Amino acid sequence: MKLMHTGDGKAVNDERFLEREYVDLKNPEDAQLVIQILRRPGPKRSEKEVLFLCQALTNIKFIQDMRAELNEDIFLDLFRQLRYELLPKGKTLFQHGDLGRNWYLILQGCVFVVVPKKKLRKAITQEIQEEAVQIPRPMTIEEEILRNNPGFFIVNELGYGVTFGEIALRQSIPRTATIVAKEETHLAVLTHEAYNKIIGTILKNLP
Numbered sequence: 001m002k003l004m005h006t007g008d009g010k011a012v013n014d015e016r017f018l019e020r021e022y023v024d025l026k027n028p029e030d031a032q033l034v035i036q037i038l039r040r041p042g043p044k045r046s047e048k049e050v051l052f053l054c055q056a057l058t059n060i061k062f063i064q065d066m067r068a069e070l071n072e073d074i075f076l077d078l079f080r081q082l083r084y085e086l087l088p089k090g091k092t093l094f095q096h097g098d099l100g101r102n103w104y105l106i107l108q109g110c111v112f113v114v115v116p117k118k119k120l121r122k123a124i125t126q127e128i129q130e131e132a133v134q135i136p137r138p139m140t141i142e143e144e145i146l147r148n149n150p151g152f153f154i155v156n157e158l159g160y161g162v163t164f165g166e167i168a169l170r171q172s173i174p175r176t177a178t179i180v181a182k183e184e185t186h187l188a189v190l191t192h193e194a195y196n197k198i199i200g201t202i203l204k205n206l207p
Helices: 028-039 047-056 061-069 072-081 119-134 141-148 166-171 192-204
Strands: 083-087 092-094 103-108 111-116 152-158 178-181 185-190
Touching: 028 047, 028 083, 028 103, 028 185, 047 072, 061 072, 072 192, 103 166, 111 141, 141 152, 166 192
Parallel strands: none
Antiparallel strands: 083 185, 092 178, 103 185, 111 152, 111 178
């Protein structure tokens, strides 16, 4: 089956895609369909599109936790609040120390986690950076990240299905790491404002 185009954010016209019993984000077709729906403004997403997102993301722990906290109507509204973000290769999503505002889910792609290095690693890291500059070849993305973030080192890589930013979403605290795209990366995003809107709805419905 041909992959569905996701660039225009149009509605999914073939409802057969939305009525399947099982959705797997590891399947490129399913991931592309999720991206296509997320590109549409939340209020314009059909009920079937919302239910498809719910089914696709139901195994994500943060989504499961939200389901336990919310009634069905408010929970489904969560999938109208989610939006899509594309992070090109080498692009920084946010910097260490930035005020955290959003929660992220990696739909496709991979990012580096970059954190401040300890003092004991300073001389070693500096030596590696100096040697990298002298090598007569194109700089790797890892070397470029270290060059652009002096005093930092790459501590981890995050890929498909990984989420980050839940604490920042709830508390708006400074980021503890810099996130840089290792490759083109597709993200589902819940903003702090959207999260507060959902929580506000809960509070208004309390007896």
